[in-house]
Amino acid sequence: MSHNIKPGVATGEEVQAIFKLAKEKAFALPAVNVVGSNTINAVLETAKELNAPVIIQFSNGGAQFNAGKGLSNEDQKAAIAGGVAGSAILALYMVPAFFAIFSRRDARREEHRGLIQKTRSAS
Numbered sequence: 001m002s003h004n005i006k007p008g009v010a011t012g013e014e015v016q017a018i019f020k021l022a023k024e025k026a027f028a029l030p031a032v033n034v035v036g037s038n039t040i041n042a043v044l045e046t047a048k049e050l051n052a053p054v055i056i057q058f059s060n061g062g063a064q065f066n067a068g069k070g071l072s073n074e075d076q077k078a079a080i081a082g083g084v085a086g087s088a089i090l091a092l093y094m095v096p097a098f099f100a101i102f103s104r105r106d107a108r109r110e111e112h113r114g115l116i117q118k119t120r121s122a123s
Contacts, residue, residue, distance in 0.1 A: 058079075
């Protein structure tokens with residue numbers, strides 16, 4: 001698939017460009033739930049092979065599992081670390097993608113804020 005979307009973790013305008021491309025080319029944009037590097041790699045290798053954008057989807061527990069299920073998730077630190085680790089892997093594949101994060105209602109705001117701050121400081 002040919003497109004001009006910048007590879008890496010998409011935010012804001014890049015996400016809108018991905019939605020626009022999917023609409024123009026009439027394709028579904030998959031959101032794949034991942035829980036570790038094995039599933040992250042499988043999704044991103046396929047996206048790279050097809051030169052297609054993808055949504056990487058983490059649940060709160062999946063993001064925590066990616067960091068290490070034995071870690072304390074106090075203040076959502078393990079879930080944030082697992083999500084950030086996933087974004088670091090994504091950046092290496094050079095495909096346009098973004099994250100959808102699903103978490104417990106009480107954890108959502110803190111996890112999202114932490115993930116956004118850590119991802120921005122890493123780039």
